[in-house]
Amino acid sequence: MTVPISLPRLPRSSLVDAALAAMRERITSGEWPVGQRIPKEAELAEMLQIGRNTVREAVRVLSHAGMIEVRQGDGTYVRAVHEPASIMTQVSRASLRDHFELRVMLEVEAARLAAERRSARDLRAMEKALKARGDWSEGRDIDEFLEHDAAFHLAVAKAGRNGALTELYRYFLTVARQAARSAMIEHNVAEPGLALHERLFQAIEAQDRAQAARAAKAVLRPLIKMLS
Helix, strand or coil: CCCCCCCCCCCCCCCHHHHHHHHHHHHCCCCCCCCCCCHHHHHHHHCCCCCHHHHHHHHHHHHHHEEEEEEEECCEEECCCCHHHHHHHHHCCHHHHHHHHHHHHHHHHHHHHHHHHCCHHHHHHHHHHHHCCCCCCCCHHHHHHHHHHHHHCCCHHHHHHHHHHHHHHHHHHHHHHHHHHHHHHCCCCCCCCCHHHHHHHHHHCCHHHHHHHHHHHHHHHHHHHHHH
């Protein structure tokens, strides 16, 4: 049975925002730890001195943000201490060098797993994305080019058969494209060529884990060097 928690009375203005702040504070402070069921809707409404519709909206927002999980017929549980979206916002504000160093970490491991677990279908997907990507040249639409580049790297991640890594990389790709665009336009950093990507594909095709890791690192090493 959940023990009611006495929360301070909230101002009448911006009740949803105030409810969100109060609930987030209980989660981030550890008062409501990960895995614990939070008070029921009626209990929260009474604690916060607000209507159940306002509580329901706050729960919806936190659920969408990934901090809590609503289990039908069971209750609402704390899922994470921090909001994934806020973390990615912080990542997007990091320096370009920090960003590309993080990308190396993700892509090196994704390449290793892809080399070990790829299927013929995965190879066809990578080859198709690589052909669409081609080499960068002046006059090409930069956003279209980066979209094809992202499709190739996502195909590599998918080939690793690790759902968590794939979803993390998929989420990261939005920031990755922004960083690549910034590097090319604002810093005149050349996008890694097709030949480096082909070496990565060939290593995965040959199921050479070590060579795939080296090839993945080689794709991004020039960018990091130029930003040093």
